[in-house]
Amino acid sequence: MKSGLPRRPPAPPAPDGDGADAKGITIFNPDAQGLRLDADGQPEQLLEYILSLARQLNPGWHLSMRYRRLEAPNGAEMALTSLEFNFIKMFAMVETGEAISRKQIVQAFGEDYLSYDQNRIDTMVRRLRRKAESDLGLKLPLNTERVRGYSFGDLLIIDP
Incomplete structure (x- = not known):
């Protein structure tokens, strides 16, 4: 007589003491002790570890909200x-690559578009590009879009 319940798969083989079974598969159980870097109870260390892995997986530009830094x-x-x-x-x-208008930029700065000196944006962009080449050794992928404004031509990820 068949019951309507699905059969349970067999339990994995018991580890031989090193945390892996005979086939080299690591087995995790509810008794796992967290990361080997002792991140138990230290959420900031865990966050830094996760962000480091994310940077390796997403090699674009990273903007740190906490430290106001561009990586x-x-x-x-x-x-x-x-x-x-x-x-x-x-x-x-x-x-990525979408243009932001000068009007949007000025409004984001909390200024009035009609009375704002547009040269201030150009000067800031010029200094930012120079600063990036000096500090980072790379050209900032900040593009001037004729008539439309500016765009960032590479992946930009916000880190908390």
Whole structure:
């Protein structure tokens, strides 16, 4: 007589003391003690470990919300002023390569578009590009889009 319940798969073979079965498969159970780097009870260490892995898996540009820093794909970092940070953060909120208009930029800065001196944006962008080449050793993928504004031409990921 068959019951309507599915059959349970057989239990995995018992480990031989090193945490792996005879075929080399690591077995995890409810008694696992966390990461080998002793991250139990230390969520900040765990977060840093996870972010490090994410950077290795996503080799784009990373914007740190906590430290207001921009990290290049080569691992070099540069500190950002609050204005530069707010400017770069806008590109993380849109698709890669999507242009952000000057009007959107000025409004994000909390300024009136009609009375804002547009040269201030150009000057900030020029300084930011120079700073990136100096601090990071890479060209910032910040593109000027004629008539449309600016775009960021590479993957930009926000880190908490």
